Amino acid sequence: MRLGIDIGRAGIKLAVMADAELVAEAAADRGRVAPAIQGALRNLPVAELEAAVVTTDLCTADPAPTAVLRIGPPCHESLAPRADVREVVSGGHTLTGQPLAELDARAVREFAHRAGVTSFAVTAMGSPVRPEHELAAAEIITNEVPGAQVTLSYEFGRVGLRERENSAALNAALRPAADLLVDTLRGAVDTRLFFARNVEGLVSEDYFRRFPLVAFASRAGTTLCGAARLAGVSDAVVADVGAEEVRIGQVAAGRPKVRDAPGPDGAMLSITLPVLRRIPPGALGTPEPDSNALAVGDAPPALPGWRQVPYAPLAGAIGAATAEPAAEVERIVLAIGDAELRQELDDTRGEALAKVISAGADPATARVVTSACNPISYLPDGVYRVFVQAEGRRA
Numbered sequence: 001m002r003l004g005i006d007i008g009r010a011g012i013k014l015a016v017m018a019d020a021e022l023v024a025e026a027a028a029d030r031g032r033v034a035p036a037i038q039g040a041l042r043n044l045p046v047a048e049l050e051a052a053v054v055t056t057d058l059c060t061a062d063p064a065p066t067a068v069l070r071i072g073p074p075c076h077e078s079l080a081p082r083a084d085v086r087e088v089v090s091g092g093h094t095l096t097g098q099p100l101a102e103l104d105a106r107a108v109r110e111f112a113h114r115a116g117v118t119s120f121a122v123t124a125m126g127s128p129v130r131p132e133h134e135l136a137a138a139e140i141i142t143n144e145v146p147g148a149q150v151t152l153s154y155e156f157g158r159v160g161l162r163e164r165e166n167s168a169a170l171n172a173a174l175r176p177a178a179d180l181l182v183d184t185l186r187g188a189v190d191t192r193l194f195f196a197r198n199v200e201g202l203v204s205e206d207y208f209r210r211f212p213l214v215a216f217a218s219r220a221g222t223t224l225c226g227a228a229r230l231a232g233v234s235d236a237v238v239a240d241v242g243a244e245e246v247r248i249g250q251v252a253a254g255r256p257k258v259r260d261a262p263g264p265d266g267a268m269l270s271i272t273l274p275v276l277r278r279i280p281p282g283a284l285g286t287p288e289p290d291s292n293a294l295a296v297g298d299a300p301p302a303l304p305g306w307r308q309v310p311y312a313p314l315a316g317a318i319g320a321a322t323a324e325p326a327a328e329v330e331r332i333v334l335a336i337g338d339a340e341l342r343q344e345l346d347d348t349r350g351e352a353l354a355k356v357i358s359a360g361a362d363p364a365t366a367r368v369v370t371s372a373c374n375p376i377s378y379l380p381d382g383v384y385r386v387f388v389q390a391e392g393r394r395a
Contacts, residue, residue: 001048003191004321006219006314007033007056010243014040015317016049020229025314033181034188041188051394052189055196055222055320058181058212059263063173067115069108069141070165071133072125073100081123081165082267087111091133092125095159096380097334100125103133105140112144119175120150121168125161127154128332129383149175155211157330158270159376159385163260166267171213178212194360194394196222196319198273200255201326201391204360213271219316220274224249224256226319227296230309239284239306240315241297246284248277325361327352328370328389336382345373345386352388361392 001023006013009030014037016024026040068083072092080086089111091103112120120141124133131154138150151172153164182205185193195208196218208215220240227238228251240247250257261273287293287305295306296315302308311318329352335341353366370389375381 001045001050002321003044003046003049003052003189004222004314004317004319005037005052005054005185005189006222006316006320007054008219008316009057009060012036012040013314013317014044015311015314015321016044016046017318017321020322022311022314022318025311025317027313034184037185037188046191049191051192051194052185053194053196053202053320053323054181054185055218055316056181057219058174058177058216061174061177061181063170064119064176065117066119066121066169066173067111067117068165068169069111069120069122069137071103071123071127071137072161081169082265083121083169085115085117091137092127093130093133094126095129095332095376095383097126097129099130103136105136108137108140109144112141112148115145118145118147118149119172120145120148121153121165121172122150123153123161123165123168127152127164128157128159128330129334151175156213156270157332157387159332160268160270163268163270166263167213167270170216170263170269171211174212174216175209178209182209194323194325196323197326198261198271199258200225200323202320202323202360202394203325203327204358207359213269217273218320220247220249220276221256222319222323223247223296223316224251224274224319225254225323226315226317227251227294227309227312228254229322230296230311230315230318231292231294231307233292233294236292236294237287238294238296239300241281241284241295241300243281243298246279246281246297248279248284249274324391324393325356325359326389326391327355327359328387329355330385330387332376333384333386334382335384341373341384344384345371345388348386348388349390352390356390356392360394361390362395363392366390366392
């Protein structure tokens, strides 16, 4: 059996699932998370639990002070990193792999000394192709700052410097909150612990500690997927009705419809989030004909055209409990000729499989579900964007 835990701002909902069947449920006030979950678990059949999956919005946590290091040419102040503690040092590469300059290791060391924090984000020009300068800077920082946690932008893919930099900075700022949440839950749940991803799928607790950005706003995605699974459909429009707002999203082929995501401060990120339309609670009207419209949440209204699914308040917890590990890798690669390109594709597929296994998948079930390779416009021949998505069943 699996336990889904939906940690909202006002309350916590728990659902015990045996395959696709709801076995038991419980709810608790938010208060202190660990005691609330422990109290709710007393009324649930937890002796045979094989795993617990958590969905929450970590983006509501207080971000840790973070130092942002960019490796590349000097820039105007308006284009500098979006952080109070920041520095631009020489180094980096072009997207064709050519070095722009040697890494200024001394400047990195000096920045690490004066930053006065332990959370760092490092972004180098061209790192999706050549991550060496990010890796070297991370080694310098961890040697100079005891207990430093360093996030590297190349691990989030994408060509855009600002999107990678914003993603690395937010991930670094969320890591202490992720550590605290995992440690808190470890005191409440005595089983393997996973976290629902923002869009669909899940990751292990160790993966979540390192990359909380992939699961920092997961409640919308798990609610959309949970509603579709409760209704037994793969395509639907879902209205998640809360006391303060209604969030409307779409599910197609069992996955939420997504878009490139802005962070809490509006800066664009190199990840995707579900497409949501937010309206006041009383503004929910009649859906489009034949739209397979589902209503979930604490108080779904009885309106024409909206189907109230069973266990509507538990859609998020059930969406989490029924999710499986997933991961994706996006890389910029250099390949001259078909043989080199095939090798780069194989390497990226292998990286995606390794990533989904580290996210908690059984190696025997890990598989590639999506693979795409496209040349990048306005760059010389031989530069490609490669995207691979993998998934598997929990180990």
